Each structure stands twice: as C-alpha cells, then as structure tokens.
Amino acid sequence: MNNSEKISFLDSSGKPIRAHGGCILFHQGFYYWYGEDREGDTYIRCYKSEDLTSWIDCGPVITSTTPKKNMFSYMTDGLTNCKGGKVNLERPKVIYNKQSGMFIMYVHYENGIDYLEAAIGVAFSFFPDKNFIYLGHYRPFGYMSRDCTLFVDDDQSAYFISASNDNLDLMIYKLSDDYLEIDSRVNTLFKGLSREAPALIKQGGIYYLFTSGCTGWFPNQCMFSFSSSIEGEWSELIKIGDINTFHSQPAFIIRLNGSVYYVGDVWGGYNWDSIKGFDYERSTYLLLSIKLNGKETAFKLTKTKMTRKI
Numbered sequence: 096m097n098n099s100e101k102i103s104f105l106d107s108s109g110k111p112i113r114a115h116g117g118c119i120l121f122h123q124g125f126y127y128w129y130g131e132d133r134e135g136d137t138y139i140r141c142y143k144s145e146d147l148t149s150w151i152d153c154g155p156v157i158t159s160t161t162p163k164k165n166m167f168s169y170m171t172d173g174l175t176n177c178k179g180g181k182v183n184l185e186r187p188k189v190i191y192n193k194q195s196g197m198f199i200m201y202v203h204y205e206n207g208i209d210y211l212e213a214a215i216g217v218a219f220s221f222f223p224d225k226n227f228i229y230l231g232h233y234r235p236f237g238y239m240s241r242d243c244t245l246f247v248d249d250d251q252s253a254y255f256i257s258a259s260n261d262n263l264d265l266m267i268y269k270l271s272d273d274y275l276e277i278d279s280r281v282n283t284l285f286k287g288l289s290r291e292a293p294a295l296i297k298q299g300g301i302y303y304l305f306t307s308g309c310t311g312w313f314p315n316q317c318m319f320s321f322s323s324s325i326e327g328e329w330s331e332l333i334k335i336g337d338i339n340t341f342h343s344q345p346a347f348i349i350r351l352n353g354s355v356y357y358v359g360d361v362w363g364g365y366n367w368d369s370i371k372g373f374d375y376e377r378s379t380y381l382l383l384s385i386k387l388n389g390k391e392t393a394f395k396l397t398k399t400k401m402t403r404k405i
Contacts, residue, residue, distance in 0.1 A: 102358070104380050106142060108148045113140050115360050115378055116186040116292075118245075118347045120198075120223065127223045129156070129189050129200070130346075133375065136160065138174070138184040139202070141224045147351070153224040157184060161218070166230040166275070173206075174229060179288050182207040184216055186292075187349075188245040190253060192274045199274040201255055203241050204232040213239035215257070217275065222335070235268055235277040242291035244347070246325075249297070252352075254281075254325060258291040262309050265290050267325065281326040288332065290318070296348040297353060298387045304329070305357065307344045312362045313372050314339035320388060336383075336394050343381040357383040357394065 104112050114130025117139075117299040121127075125143045128150065132140035139157035159174045159181060178184050190199055197219045204216035216232040234240060235255075253270040255277060267282040283398035284290075290306035298304070302322050308315040317340040318332040333385035342361030350356075364377035384395040 102356075102382055103144075103148045103150060106152045108152070110152070111379070112142055112150060114142060115362075118188045119349050120189050120191065122191055124196075125223075127153075127189070129187050131185055131187060133181075136181065138181070139187045139200070140404055143224060152169065154250075156227050157187075157202075157218060158226065161227060161229045162231045163231070166217070176207045178208065180207050186243050188243065190245045190247050190274060191223075192253075193251060195273050196221055197273070197275075198227075200227065200246075201243060203243050203246055203257070213241050213259075215240050215243070215255070215277075219275065230275070235266075236280060240266075242293065244293045244295055246297075248325070251306075254295075256293045256295060256304075257353045258293070258309075259283075262289050262291055263287050265293060265306065269326075275315050283327075284329055284370075285332065292333070292345045294345040294348045294357070296350065296387075298350075298355065301387070301389070302354060303348070303387055303392065305335070305348060306346045307340070312364070314342045314344055316340065317343075317345060319392060321392070329391070333390060333392070335392065337384075338405070341381055341383070346380070348385070355385045355387055357381075357385050359383070 115134035117130025119128045128142045136159040137155040137180040141153040141156045144150045159312040176374040185203040186201045200218040202216040204214040206212045214232040214234050217360050218227045224365050238259045240257040246254045253274050255268045259266045265284040265288050268277045269279050269281050271278045280348040286389045291309050294305045302325050305319045316338050316393050317335050320329045322329040342365050343361050346358045346360050361379045363373040386395050
C-alpha cells in the first residue's frame with residue numbers, strides 16, 4: 096500500500112462506499128471491505144482493493160434472496176420478515192478459516208418489525224466476494240446478541256463478542272474450530288455499563304477492546320479496555336478521543352504496514368439537517384491513527400488530517 100493513512104471512501108466509479116458497521120479482511124493480495132448497505136433488497140455489500148485507495152464494487156453478497164441452508168435446529172429462519180419486508184442485518188464481520196477454506200460471516204439480526212429479536216445471523220462462502228449461503232439466526236445459549244465483532248487469535252482460535260442483556264453487558268464467546276458455531280461463553284465484560292460497537296485488536300501480547308456507549312445514532316465517548324488474556328480480567332474502561340469520538344462510532348480496528356487505525360461510522364454525516372434530522376444515507380466514515388500503549392493509548396492524529404468527507 097502506498098499510503099495507509101488515506102483509505103478512500105469512494106469506489107472506482109466515484110460512488111460512496113456503502114459498507115457501514117463492517118470490517119476489512121486481507122486475503123491473497125486483496126483487501127475486502129464488507130459492510131451494511133440498506134439499498135433495495137441488499138443487506139451486505141463487498142468491495143475489494145489492492146491498495147485501499149481504488150475500490151472495486153463486488154456487489155451485494157447478502158440480499159433478501161440469498162440461498163439459505165438450515166444449520167441450526169433451534170433457529171427461526173428468514174431473510175424477509177412475516178410481512179414480506181426486509182429484516183435488519185447489522186455489524187457484518189467476516190473471518191477466514193484456513194483449515195476449511197471458508198469465509199464466515201456473523202451479523203446482528205433483527206426482524207425489521209421491532210428490535211426484539213437480538214440474534215446472531217451466520218453465513219459462509221468458499222469465495223470472499225460471492226456465493227454466500229445464509230445458515231440462519233439464533234440467540235447464543237438463549238442470550239440476547241446485538242452489536243458484535245469477530246476476532247481470530249494468533250493460534251487461529253476465534254471469538255465472537257456482542258452486546259447482550261438489553262445492551263447492558265458485553266459477552267465474549269469462543270467459536271467452534273470451523274467458526275460456524277458458538278462453542279462456549281468465556282467472559283462477560285462491563286456488566287451494567289451499556290457498551291456496544293465492540294472492536295478488538297491484539298498487539299504486543301495485549302488485547303485492546305474499543306466500545307461506544309448506547310445513544311442510538313448519536314455519537315458518544317469511545318472507551319477502551321485492555322487485557323493480557325481475552326478470557327481473563329480486563330482493565331477499567333478508559334476514555335479516548337473527545338466526548339463524541341469526532342462524531343463517530345467504532346466499526347473496526349485495522350493494522351496496516353505496522354501501524355494501527357480506527358475506522359468509525361459517522362452516522363448521518365457530520366451535520367444533521369436541522370429540519371429533516373438524521374439521514375442514514377448521509378453516513379460516512381472516519382479514519383484515525385491509534386498508538387497502543389496500555390493506559391496511554393491515544394488517537395495520534397485529528398480527524399481533519401485523517402478523514403475524507405463525502
């Protein structure tokens with residue numbers, strides 16, 4: 096990559112990238128950016144790039160007509176709801192299983208009618224940018240699950256982290272060896288503190304977990320916690336950035352050329368219309384450099400140097 100501090104937020108045709116709440120996965124020379132797209136019958140869209148500045152739109156990878164395979168006997172299936180409308184698939188995260196050769200996607204599933212489903216949706220493909228099959232949705236061990244992320248550790252063990260208990264707690268689950276199922280619940284963090292939008296990275300043997308507060312579309316103070324063991328004790332929550340995290344909410348943390356970057360969603364853009372209020376279609380992204388150093392962890396550069404508005 097020529098300039099890791101200038102990830103483009105436009106695709107190769109000049110259109111805004113529609114990939115909110117998502118992740119970037121590097122595989123065989125390409126970066127794949129997955130994220131939420133609410134246009135038409137699309138749920139999740141994928142883009143790919145060799146340099147993070149020229150993004151090819153690979154098109155939707157999950158739509159309301161994506162093929163389905165009932166893997167979970169306890170799931171309620173469906174990519175449309177009982178009224179024939181769209182459901183909500185949010186916070187899509189994709190990881191690669193080296194042993195099976197599969198790309199595994201986890202999302203936060205809601206039925207599109209109310210916000211009470213609070214479930215995990217799972218899909219897989221043998222290709223990074225097409226042919227995903229939806230396996231259904233469910234609650235892990237009966238627990239609610241909303242904002243979520245995935246993390247693959249150095250030994251290839253994988254973890255799923257999500258907001259639970261009406262967003263009061265954050266739970267960490269270990270995945271099965273094939274990453275397709277929840278194997279066990281291994282930790283519960285920040286009990287009663289209402290943290291969501293988890294984003295996790297590991298550096299120097301230390302895990303850093305970034306989260307936001309729960310204020311709907313309104314941005315709030317990002318905080319982080321760190322630990323030497325994902326299943327062990329974590330530090331107290333520590334504030335980072337300003338009171339609204341430069342108008343953003345964590346989407347994911349990425350390491351590029353030895354440096355670490357925060358990518359956040361700027362929901363509704365930087366300036367909400369005084370009459371119309373929040374407009375999802377004006378949402379954009381924010382890129383910030385992070386210096387990871389335990390309690391001294393900090394954003395190194397301001398948004399004016401690191402972001403590109405669209």
